[in-house]
Amino acid sequence: MPPARRHALTVRLPEGAADTPISAALTAAADLWWPEDSRPRLWTDSVRAAADSSAALRRRATETRRPLAPGHRLRALFLRYEDGGAADLLLVADGAALDARSLWLIAEVLRGRLDPQGVLLRSGTPDLRPDPSTLPLVAALAVVTGRHEGLSYVPVGIPVPALDRPPHALGALDGRAVFAADLTEERTVGDLLGTPLTPFPDGAAPDVGLVDPGPAAGQEAFTVLPYTDPPYPRTLLHGPRALTDGPGPLTDETGGFERQVLRVRDQILSLPPETPLAELYPLTAEESAARIGLGRGTPATAHTPRRIDDVFTERTAAQPDAPALTCAGATLTYRELNARADELANGLRASGVAPGDLVGICLPRSTDLVATMLAVLKADAVYVPLDPEHPAGRRARTAEDAGLRLTVDDTARLTGHPAQPRTASGPPTAPAYVIHTSGSTGRPKGVVVPHANVTALVDATREDFGLTSADTWTLFHSAAFDFSVWEIWGALLTGGRLVVVDHWTTRSPDGFHALVLREGVTVLSQTPSAFTQFMAADRDADGELPLRLVVLGGEPLDTRPLRSWFDRHPEDRCRLVNMFGITETTVHVTARTLTRRAAVEGSRSVGRPLPGWDVHVLDSRGRPVPPGAPGEIYVGGAGVADGYLHRPALTAERFVPAPWHDGRLYRSGDLGRFLPDGSLEHLGRIDDQVKVRGFRIEPGEIRHALLEDPAVTAAAVTVTGHEQGDAAAVRIDAYVVLTPDAHGDTAPVRHRAARLLPSHMLPATVTALPRLPLTANGKLDPAGLPAPRRSAPEAAAPLLAPAPPTGAAATLTEVWQEVLGVPAIGPDDNFWDLGGNSLYAIRIGAAVRERGLPPVPLRQLYLTPTIRTLSEALVP
Known part of the structure; x- marks a missing residue:
């Protein structure tokens, strides 16, 4: 009771x-x-x-x-x-x-x-009308709470005459109602003040409430016992003297929240009713300036803008015989790499490449891949990496978008040409490379990055990370992924050795772990998805890793699994750094050294800006948000790219003038907030972009690829699985409306998309629908989409039930069901069509090995992607 x-x-x-x-x-x-x-x-x-x-x-x-x-x-x-x-x-x-x-x-x-x-007993029939002076205050409380919590709907408890008052109550009645504030951008001050009050719900109370404690409030200690008022976890006392913090603090500055509420209330009282809610601003000019200062990184230490090739030439002169580049057991010294790049640069000039031209590079992972990048820069041109693993259609679209002067897919054509006099190079502000990211219009968009940005990144991290010529790095990532910019030039511009990792080794955690041991790698860069697999391989491996620095980036990091890493590799022997960055801001923006404590706490902080970089968290009007409140992350300083290639309108939209100093800011589309210590916490995306295994994609590009199929009349794309915190579980599902002559067969649709989209963008399923579900406003209704179905058409039921699998086939079937989460798998079902990806393939290989079967290399799974063919290959 x-x-x-x-x-x-x-x-x-x-x-x-x-x-x-x-x-x-x-x-x-x-x-x-x-x-x-x-x-x-x-x-x-x-x-x-x-x-x-x-x-x-x-x-x-x-x-x-x-x-x-x-x-x-x-x-x-x-x-x-x-x-x-x-x-x-x-x-x-x-x-x-x-x-x-x-x-x-x-x-x-x-x-x-x-x-x-x-003070007498009150009588009469109450109603749900607050005092006129209370309504602007509760509206302001809703607005400021919405800003602090990142909410567009905020229900607020409000004192009103009670509908069910106690029989002996004195004075004003102590009733409660709910002010359900809709704070969406298109709403106005008049709309907000016109919000009707609703009776207090029988269920859970609103998180925020306004309580009128009576005359002379603010000095006495008001003790609330169980089952009594006020019910709100966070409360503002509304009395004739002052507003006071309730039990749940909403700000890191004492009294700051109340001042913001009162400031917004005054704006509501003074502004015209048609004023958009977005115009309401809770900070003073001084507070806003303090928030701007919080996001400024320390000044760059003695950084002079330099060209990449000039810095490399200086390194070569300083250490000509030091190892520079290793691939497949062969190593080039700095002198040899420089000579090879000069030879290829002569070939580029002989092929008609002029300063400023864009040159595509579509080469496998090799020493010539890096040498050709350097050669393009020596020719005063701009390199555009094309991943040979991407479908030919995707590469063709990227080449078309860039307007390439030529594409290097075989360096033999560039050798044997006589040396040509090198003309004066362009300034450090000239473009060095263009890397393409997914685009909502259906075509990849190219990001133009100058030389000076890259050398600034190296200079900003050199001292803190202790980067020297004694380091050995790995080129693990695709040259078309901007993480490779950090790996390549971070190593070569500091005199280190770069080890090129071949395609299949990057997909074999055990093989890659062995390479790190064998080559004595000291600096490792990984996405969290890849590092999770590396940690698993490390748990089962012998030998002491030579690593002293691991840089994690490219996607959000869950720090909790890192506890086991710290057990084997203490912080004083191997430093782990989590870095947040964007292609448009030159790979990295912030850095945070991770500790065992951060892993235990599950911290999402990505640290403070690098020297020379600025980070700001702004609202929809480009103003700093209140302390601890979420907003869009803007990046300024040394890393901001020139813009998007051939996209002036998109460049103007995303690269905006900084309102408080000369220069530009990049609107990232990422949501973040500043923690009390001034570090940035990354909260995910605001727009439709998502990260899939480290790659930034836009579902709109996938949808456009599907709509180009003549059999598709409408399409929708969903990305799910982020909430599980498991990168392998992130999956892309497509829904299409087909023409009648397609007969509901979606397999050709997916096969055609595979010729245009790289594997990380290919939908795991394509489901045919008679029509797409729409909201009352005519927009796609994601909640109305059914569960995804297999892309292949339903096969006719067999006359005889197939015999249950035995031996290796039975073990593989069990493992696939467990890893992929598919309850029924047939002997001829394709692993990749079942939603498989490279991370799942690695897990399957580990699970199969634990059950006593031979290892399953990723290459084998590509060659034999069904239970039947794979079991025959494993156990002839």
Whole structure:
């Protein structure tokens, strides 16, 4: 049985207060208010402890919870303390008879601040209309709460005349209603003030509420017992003196939240009703300037803008015989790599490449891949990497978008040409490379990055990361993925050795781990998805890793699994750094060194800006958000790219002038907030872009690829699985409406998309629908989409049930079902069509090995992607 509903109030009386006048006031007031009922009396007691001692605190707590005598609605207690100082007046009320407001009024009468003749029982029929001065305040509370919490809908509890008031309530009634604020951008101040109040729900109370505690609020200690008002986890006390923080702090600055509410309230009172809600701003100019300063990185230390090829030439002169580049067991020195790049640069000039031309590079992972990049820069041209693993259609679209002068897919054509005099190179601000990212229009968009950005990145990290010529790096990532920019030039511009990792080794955690050991790699760069597999391989491997620095980036990091890594590789032996970055801001923007404590806490902080970089968290009007509030991440400083190739409108939209200094900011489309220590917490995407195994994609590009199929009349794309925190579980599903002559067969649609989209963008399923579900506004209704179905058409039921798998086939079937989460898998079902990806393939290989079968290399799974063919290959 729940405890009786009660209200309790503790009032600290001034030094020298006596119980006699209080007792007389209580008797007089009770005769006036409750002439026919049992009269409450004032009890007096002494506490053998100081007023602020723990013993006194326990006594007061005990008294506030003591049941009332039968037939009494109020108990009053006067407590003296042995220090002879202040005294306390405790009032406890039966919640069924008196409300919280009544206690305040009784306390005011007993202290002589109010005449009991003016505090009478209220009567009449209440309604749900707040006081006119309250409505702007509660509207402001909703707006500021929405800014702090990143919400567009905020229900706020508000005091109103009670519909169900206690029978003996005094003064104003203590009712509650809900102000359900719709804060979407298109709404106005007038719309917000016109929000109707609704009755308080029977279920959970709103998280935020406004409570009117009565006259002289703000000094007394108001104790709320179970099953009593106010019910809100976070409360503002609305009284004639001040607003006060409630039990749940909403800001990291004492009093800051209340000031912001009052500031927005004043704006609501002064601005025209048609003012958009987005115009309301809770910070002063000084507070806004402080937020801008918080996001500025330390100044770059003695960085002079340089060209990449010039810095490399200096490194070559300083250490010509040091190892520079290793691939497949062969190593080039800096002198040899420089000579090979000069030879290829001569071939480029002989082929007609002029300064500023865009040159495609479509080469497998090799020493010539890196040498050709360097050669393009030496020819004063711009390199555009094309991944040979991508479908030919995708590469053709990228080449068309870039307007390439030529594409290098075989360096033999560039060799044997006579040396040509090298003309003066362009400035450090000239473009060095263009890397393409997914585009919502259906075609990849190229990001133009200058030389100076890359050399600034290296200079910004060199001292902190201790990058020297003693380091060995790996080129693990695709040259078309901007993480490779950091790997290649981070190594070569600091005099280190770069080890090129071949395609299949990057997809074999055990093989890659062995390479790191064999080559003595000291600096490793990984996406969190890939590092998870590397950690798994490390747990089962022998040998002490030579790593001293691991850089994680490219996608959000869940720090919790890192605890096992720290068990084997303590922080003082191998430093882990989480970096947030964007292609448009030159790979990396912030850095945070990870610790075991961060792993235990599950921290999502990505650290502070690199020297020379700026990070700001702004609202929809480009203004700094309040402390701790979410907003869009803007990046400024040394890493901001030139813009998008041949996309002036998109460049103007995303690369905007900085309103407070010369320069530009890049609107990232990422959501973030600043933590109290000034570090940035990354909260995900605002727009439709998502990260799939480290690659940034736009579902719009996938949808456009599907719509180019003549058999598709409408298409929708969903990306799910992010909430599981498992990169392998992230899956892309497509829904299409087909023409009648397609007969519902979606397999050709997926096969055609595979010729245009790289594997990380290919939908796991394509489901045919008679029509796409739409909202009342004619937009796609994702909630109305059914569960995805296999892309292949349903096969006719066999006349005889197939025999159950045995031996290796049975083991593989069990493993596939477990890893892929598919309940029924046939012997000829294709692993990739079942939603398989490279991360799942690695897990399958580990699970198969644990069950006693031979290892399953990723290459084998590509060659034999069904249970039948794979089991035959494993066990001939």
